Amino acid sequence: MSRLSYALTAGALVAACLGAVAWAQPPAPPPFATTKVEGTDNVYVFRYGNHQSMFVVTSAGVIATDPIGYGRPQAVVTYVDEIKKVSSQPIKYLIYSHHHFDHIAGGKPFKDAGATIVAHKRAKERLAVLKDPHTVLPDETVDASRTITLGETTLELSYIGLNHSDSTLVMRLPKQKVLFAVDFIPVGTVPGRGMIDFYPLETEDSMKKVLAMDWDKLIPGHPGAPGGRLGTKQDVQDQLTFLQDASAAVKAEAQAGKCWDGVEAPSPSASC
Numbered sequence: 213m214s215r216l217s218y219a220l221t222a223g224a225l226v227a228a229c230l231g232a233v234a235w236a237q238p239p240a241p242p243p244f245a246t247t248k249v250e251g252t253d254n255v256y257v258f259r260y261g262n263h264q265s266m267f268v269v270t271s272a273g274v275i276a277t278d279p280i281g282y283g284r285p286q287a288v289v290t291y292v293d294e295i296k297k298v299s300s301q302p303i304k305y306l307i308y309s310h311h312h313f314d315h316i317a318g319g320k321p322f323k324d325a326g327a328t329i330v331a332h333k334r335a336k337e338r339l340a341v342l343k344d345p346h347t348v349l350p351d352e353t354v355d356a357s358r359t360i361t362l363g364e365t366t367l368e369l370s371y372i373g374l375n376h377s378d379s380t381l382v383m384r385l386p387k388q389k390v391l392f393a394v395d396f397i398p399v400g401t402v403p404g405r406g407m408i409d410f411y412p413l414e415t416e417d418s419m420k421k422v423l424a425m426d427w428d429k430l431i432p433g434h435p436g437a438p439g440g441r442l443g444t445k446q447d448v449q450d451q452l453t454f455l456q457d458a459s460a461a462v463k464a465e466a467q468a469g470k471c472w473d474g475v476e477a478p479s480p481s482a483s484c
Contacts, residue, residue, distance in 0.1 A: 270363030273304030281318020399436030
């Protein structure tokens with residue numbers, strides 16, 4: 213076979229492989245979606261891009277969480293519109309999961325609709341200093357815990373310590389056995405961006421506390437993998453095991469006298 217024939221054959225194989233890969237890729241998801249949590253009649257997930265929030269419809273109003281409007285005010289307008297498609301009840305509460313802007317910026321349309329904004333007390337402290345013009349300060353704060361009862365629905369807010377932030381609230385619907393926890397328990401992936409804004413050791417304790425709670429479905433702040441799925445207790449256990457294994461490996465290297473550079477990229481000559 214000539215060189216040209218080899219080249220043409222190789223090119224055809226590459227094209228075929230690339231075509232197969234392209235064909236196998238799932239279609240891109242729509243920019244936003246609202247889905248009811250299976251097994252419930254009033255709990256919904258609103259996703260916009262790669263962020264998502266939970267909202268709960270009751271006979272006395274709607275409890276919404278995280279407006280997810282950072283850099284995209286249209287997301288918040290869409291969020292409110294999606295709630296109105298599901299219920300004619302007024303939005304009574306908007307609850308911030310923690311103080312990071314990518315999840316809580318853009319709450320003004322909720323505030324204008326009459327919602328009371330709730331967050332951990334440390335979130336309000338951080339936001340008061342940062343003074344982001346696109347993030348509405350909370351009206352009410354939570355210290356260790358708070359229970360919100362609206363209509364026939366009870367929502368428990370719990371501060372379980374340091375994890376992805378120092379202001380994270382875990383939200384649990386005891387009747388529906390649904391949990392909303394943002395950023396410190398990724399579903400089907402690992403903690404991103406090198407664990408910035410993260411307390412790795414304390415996160416292990418937070419995960420243990422989450423595992424001790426009574427729930428069946430976990431709504432994460434970013435869609436679970438694959439397919440935007442919700443999480444289970446096994447997902448939390450997998451994350452806890454991952455962190456524990458990583459911590460043990462780093463401690464072993466440190467106890468062997470290696471400095472950070474040696475742990476990150478082992479080298480026979482690495483020394484502190």
